[in-house]
Amino acid sequence: MNIKEAKMEISSTLKAYHEKDEQGNYVFPMVRQRPILLMGPPGIGKTAVMEQVAEECGVGLVSYTITHHTRQSAVGLPSIKNRIYQGRSVSVTEYTLSEIIASVYECMERTGKKEGILFIDEINCVSETLAPTMLQFLQNKTFGSHKVPEGWLIAAAGNPPEYNKSVREFDIVTLDRVRKIDIEVDCDVWMEYAWSQQIHGAVLSYLNIRKENFYLVENTVDGKFFVTARGWEDLSEILKSYERFQIPVTEKLVIQYLQKEEIARDFAVYYRLYQKYGTDYAIPEIAAGTLSKEDYDKRRDMARQAAFEERFTVAGLLLAYLDQSFATYIRADGNVCALYEALDDFKKILHDSADMQVLQTFAENRRRELEQRILEEKITGKEAAVQAWAVGRLESFAVYLKERHIADKEEGMACVRELFGQEVKKRQKIVKQAGENLEHAFQFLADAFGEEQEMVLFVTGLSKSERAMEFINSNGSDAYFQYSEALLYRKKEEELRKICMEEI
Numbered sequence: 001m002n003i004k005e006a007k008m009e010i011s012s013t014l015k016a017y018h019e020k021d022e023q024g025n026y027v028f029p030m031v032r033q034r035p036i037l038l039m040g041p042p043g044i045g046k047t048a049v050m051e052q053v054a055e056e057c058g059v060g061l062v063s064y065t066i067t068h069h070t071r072q073s074a075v076g077l078p079s080i081k082n083r084i085y086q087g088r089s090v091s092v093t094e095y096t097l098s099e100i101i102a103s104v105y106e107c108m109e110r111t112g113k114k115e116g117i118l119f120i121d122e123i124n125c126v127s128e129t130l131a132p133t134m135l136q137f138l139q140n141k142t143f144g145s146h147k148v149p150e151g152w153l154i155a156a157a158g159n160p161p162e163y164n165k166s167v168r169e170f171d172i173v174t175l176d177r178v179r180k181i182d183i184e185v186d187c188d189v190w191m192e193y194a195w196s197q198q199i200h201g202a203v204l205s206y207l208n209i210r211k212e213n214f215y216l217v218e219n220t221v222d223g224k225f226f227v228t229a230r231g232w233e234d235l236s237e238i239l240k241s242y243e244r245f246q247i248p249v250t251e252k253l254v255i256q257y258l259q260k261e262e263i264a265r266d267f268a269v270y271y272r273l274y275q276k277y278g279t280d281y282a283i284p285e286i287a288a289g290t291l292s293k294e295d296y297d298k299r300r301d302m303a304r305q306a307a308f309e310e311r312f313t314v315a316g317l318l319l320a321y322l323d324q325s326f327a328t329y330i331r332a333d334g335n336v337c338a339l340y341e342a343l344d345d346f347k348k349i350l351h352d353s354a355d356m357q358v359l360q361t362f363a364e365n366r367r368r369e370l371e372q373r374i375l376e377e378k379i380t381g382k383e384a385a386v387q388a389w390a391v392g393r394l395e396s397f398a399v400y401l402k403e404r405h406i407a408d409k410e411e412g413m414a415c416v417r418e419l420f421g422q423e424v425k426k427r428q429k430i431v432k433q434a435g436e437n438l439e440h441a442f443q444f445l446a447d448a449f450g451e452e453q454e455m456v457l458f459v460t461g462l463s464k465s466e467r468a469m470e471f472i473n474s475n476g477s478d479a480y481f482q483y484s485e486a487l488l489y490r491k492k493e494e495e496l497r498k499i500c501m502e503e504i
Contacts, residue, residue: 040183043228060116201320
């Protein structure tokens with residue numbers, strides 16, 4: 001299965017294993033809770049998917065790369081204890097708590113999450129001395145004499161032998177005690193993830209055209225050559241950073257991430273064209289609808305006459321630009337919603353307070369609570385940023401009231417409502433701008449390409465983007481629904497024609 005299907009399987013497993021009866025006891029027997037073993041090529045997102053599942057399911061995550069461990073750190077150190085057996089005092093060897101099991105308990109203490117995932121990466125690449133311990137771990141859910149706490153799903157990942165010469169084969173006894181999931185490389189599935197992570201537009205556009213270059217691992221007499229999903233994601237981050245500092249992006253930089261010279265060179269050339277096309281086609285101006293008729297017609301005709309790669313790149317550039325608009329909208333929408341919820345909580349406190357000075361105290365308490373939640377890892381980075389923005393606005397509202405010597409509750413709340421209304425208007429302006437950008441992009445593509453493959457690529461890209469669909473579902477887009485329905489009808493028509501031809 002692909003990594004997306006594996007993610008759904010892990011989430012479903014957590015739900016099954018964490019089911020409780022009326023007394024709060026786990027329904028699924030611990031002895032039948034098989035560990036999940038993900039086997040697949042390196043760099044396709046096995047670790048990342050565990051992080052996503054833990055965050056989305058609200059459980060803890062303890063992650064270890066087992067090749068960094070010795071038998072002592074995994075099992076614990078031996079210590080001599082005196083025991084009385086049948087009236088005789090004897091010395092026996094026991095083991096201190098496993099570092100890995102200790103980390104699980106530390107996670108529970110730090111976050112307050114009593115359930116979670118214990119993830120062991122590269123499990124089939126352990127040293128010879130540690131191999132029996134790993135087999136015992138998968139079979140019995142223990143490190144030495146220490147059990148994994150109840151409520152914690154055991155998950156492990158490894159690479160097949162063709163990707164790593166040091167791997168160890170699991171025997172049938174072990175495999176019969178785990179749920180082995182073979183992960184396959186799937187560019188289309190990774191692209192969905194890439195949109196959600198705001199991967200650089202050049203990477204997204206390139207892989208739409210060159211899907212065959214998404215993943216490659218070669219082990220030849222000339223050396224090891226590889227291009228992985230991890231490489232593309234890390235390359236995306238350095239591209240964004242270099243652009244902010246206006247540092248030139250060279251082939252020498254790209255090959256540090258895409259370690260196959262031909263692919264690195266090809267992408268480096270494409271990246272330069274991507275940047276040039278963005279300027280030549282005046283993408284921001286097309287989206288904003290600010291080009292003169294003469295300039296608009298010039299770029300429309302240039303697109304019509306372009307080769308397919310350039311045409312696809314134009315569609316990709318528009319998608320990337322719109323994605324920024326949608327991200328701005330989602331950020332503004334989340335901020336306003338968080339501020340509304342905070343003010344709703346404040347009104348309950350204000351009811352029993354003497355005057356508006358309590359707003360400052362409320363904001364200070366809110367910030368302390370947020371800092372504590374961040375410290376205890378009970379909130380994601382994105383959620384923390386939204387809450388921090390809301391607290392900042394509350395603090396500015398309190399300062400605004402103090403500067404105007406407003407203490408009366410009725411007058412103060414009237415001012416607060418006005419200030420909140422200003423934030424709502426800013427959000428509405430962002431919604432209007434994003435909607436206009438989307439309509440202008442559709443219009444240009446329709447004028448240049450009609451309903452050809454470039455429009456298919458554009459509509460498909462929007463459909464795969466969570467941000468785009470959140471905006472469209474909340475605010476609508478006549479053009480999106482028009483073209484998506486038309487393209488869906490055409491797809492069905494082509495499928496029917498194909499069936500008819502096969503029958504003939």
